[in-house]
Amino acid sequence: MEPFDKVSARANAFGTLGLAQSASSDDIREAWRNIAFEAHPDKNGGDGAALANAKAAYDLLRSEGLAGKGLAGSAAGKPRRPRLRKRVIQLETQDIDACRAMLNTALPHLQDTPVDSQDADRLQDADHIPDAVGLHGRNLTYFISAPVCEGANRVALPTSVLAGSKRVKTEILSFQSKDAGTGEVVVPVALATKKFPGARSVRIRFNADQQTQDEYWLAG
Template sequence: MEPVEKINARADALGALGLDQTAGSDDIRDAWRHIAFHAHPDHKNGDCTHFARAKEAYDFLRREGLTTKGPTTGKPRRPKLRKRVIELESADIDACRVLLNTALAHSSDQSDVASPTQNETGSDHVPEAVGFYGRHLTYFVPTPVCEGSNRVALPTSFLASARRTETEVLSFQAKDAGAGEVVVPEAIITSKFPGAKSVRIKFDADQQMRDDFWLPN
């Protein structure tokens, strides 16, 4: 249901209960109790037209969260964000490897630390999985960071309605080797990761790290 259609449906449901759009959850519940009693078929010689219409309207408003007591009174309930991890398809992994083989180490002038000034031999990385938490992305790379120049190829269009997956190569310098995490700068997220709010890349990531991603924050 489109937003405009949902707004109209709420207005119609409130109208069926004899209410306008300023009604709160208490008003909705009171109106339903009144109709449920006075318009019940037992009181209308079996005529259930008004009762059925009011019940359908109340059930709709209840599903929309408009009958809930408490601080969210009168407001639809927001969906609860769920974490999930997906394994990258072989085609996406192959596309990352091809891009790394054809891109120069100094071709990217955007990085979270600094881009290499020379075409140095560094360590190339490809993720095996990506975690989602709303619009927050976490890439899981099985290889450890190499001291010095590093490049990682990432599928970037998971949150966009793209017909094909786009892949970008990010370059960065590391002072130490081993496991680590890179937080992608906001400027790069805006230009390279459509729809994402934050992007993290975890290196030397094993299955345990992926499983830990599911744990509550």
């Protein structure tokens, strides 16, 4: 590619990402992540063509060393705070088994209370175990594929995600929901810091399928 063509291609790449040519490497990566999230074909209103164009633009700038990690486009010598990356971890079988065991043994709502089969099914549906957990620094988001139930719900969560403990520690949280279906529960800060070692915040998302997990990761 001739020098003029390179300059033109680079300018077009910045334009495709909605950036000025003075944009830093962090700005380039952030713009690409935002477009990838909004234009992803799995997302409602996603645009595959826009995603492909943005990917080509990002790849071109990265090949020229403009989108790599470092201080490209920023003041030389100015320290930059490392960007916290989001990641999603699928829970291991031992974590899920520990959550299930705790739910099976902690049944205060059934003790000395006769229930019919319909009520028993409802209580079973209102017990939840996460499939995965999202980490963003010390902020935790638990993903549960099942919908939240109207009324009383219980969720068993592995709490030692950030503690690095070999022994799985599990906690059961109970809460009331006015609606059924998709929802998010924010654990009170005092409870989160007490029950989840090292955590700053804890959220629980219901009806959270693989697409929900992907959108969480892409938004990071």
